[in-house]
Amino acid sequence: MTCSTRPTISQEFSIEVAENEGMPSRSGSKDVSPSISLNEGVTETLTLGLPKTRAATNEPRSAEEMPSIQHKDPTTRPIARLIARMTVAAGLIASMAFPVFAQDGTGPIPQNAQSRSYGEGWNCDFGYRVDGAECLALDIPENAFATGRSYGLGWECGRGYAAVEGSSCAAIPVPDNAFLRSSGYGWQCDRGYRKDRENCVLIDLPDKAYLTDDGSGSGWTCERGFAASSGACVPIAVPENGYLTNAEYGYEWTCERGFFKIDSRCDPVVLPANAFLVSESYGPAWRCERGFEKSENACFPIDLPANAHLDRSGNTWRCNPGFRSSDGACVLGR
Numbered sequence: 223m224t225c226s227t228r229p230t231i232s233q234e235f236s237i238e239v240a241e242n243e244g245m246p247s248r249s250g251s252k253d254v255s256p257s258i259s260l261n262e263g264v265t266e267t268l269t270l271g272l273p274k275t276r277a278a279t280n281e282p283r284s285a286e287e288m289p290s291i292q293h294k295d296p297t298t299r300p301i302a303r304l305i306a307r308m309t310v311a312a313g314l315i316a317s318m319a320f321p322v323f324a325q326d327g328t329g330p331i332p333q334n335a336q337s338r339s340y341g342e343g344w345n346c347d348f349g350y351r352v353d354g355a356e357c358l359a360l361d362i363p364e365n366a367f368a369t370g371r372s373y374g375l376g377w378e379c380g381r382g383y384a385a386v387e388g389s390s391c392a393a394i395p396v397p398d399n400a401f402l403r404s405s406g407y408g409w410q411c412d413r414g415y416r417k418d419r420e421n422c423v424l425i426d427l428p429d430k431a432y433l434t435d436d437g438s439g440s441g442w443t444c445e446r447g448f449a450a451s452s453g454a455c456v457p458i459a460v461p462e463n464g465y466l467t468n469a470e471y472g473y474e475w476t477c478e479r480g481f482f483k484i485d486s487r488c489d490p491v492v493l494p495a496n497a498f499l500v501s502e503s504y505g506p507a508w509r510c511e512r513g514f515e516k517s518e519n520a521c522f523p524i525d526l527p528a529n530a531h532l533d534r535s536g537n538t539w540r541c542n543p544g545f546r547s548s549d550g551a552c553v554l555g556r
Contacts, residue, residue: 332356351376365391381406397421416441430455449474463488482507496521512536527551 331344334357338345346357349368362368362377369378379391382402386392396402396409399422403410411422425441430448434441444455446468458474460466463481467473477488480499491507496514500507510521515537529552530539541552
């Protein structure tokens, strides 16, 4: 016995079929239950049972022998097919109405392009730039070269030239007694000349001076022991017990150790007992020894109260932890 089935329904059901009423009954016949099982790809299983004797006698069937058919609503299958077909049709229409063009080096390789050395896609040859699905030649002006970059103009002016409105390269004007910088984007005056607007003028070097590499200033500085004044180098007056600082700014001279500056001279430092010299440029140029404190021009022993100690400087005291200062003494803190 054969039976047709729709393999899209993932259900199992059994159908019991009685013998045709017009067929003669056979005595002693046994129940025949032919079964049909579909392949693994088909999700339905049909089991056909033919209880002939029971059909001939019209005996009632039990609940377990009643036909049971469980499956999905058959009306949902045509709707699903219709949606799938409409989706495919929409994709085909979109592919024809909106063709895809290469915008970033993908798709078929055009002229003046080559496959990328890594990944998929292609790159335009040197001197070309991607434009849609093509590689178009760059309009490189004279005295310029291609950069190979996908941004900007795609070209730069050569050394000694500057871009003009992004369309051409003009030579950088270099005045007399000057040379083009190593970067190629400017110029610098020769040694012995200084920049004056767009020209290089000769430096007027005074006596007791030497040339410098400062092209923005005078281009010279005075020798040691001399100071610039009105375009000349004049001697620096150093007092007794003083020496030159060689500083470009600030004091031209300072006093030796043990002396301090007063007006244009260096006077000796009066060192009190229990004190030592310091190299500070301000103050009395001396400090009291540890355990002594300064009072006017002398150093006096520190009267250390109970529960106190000398601080880091050694010239005053502080109360121990848990105590506070009160009238020259250290009392318990509150």
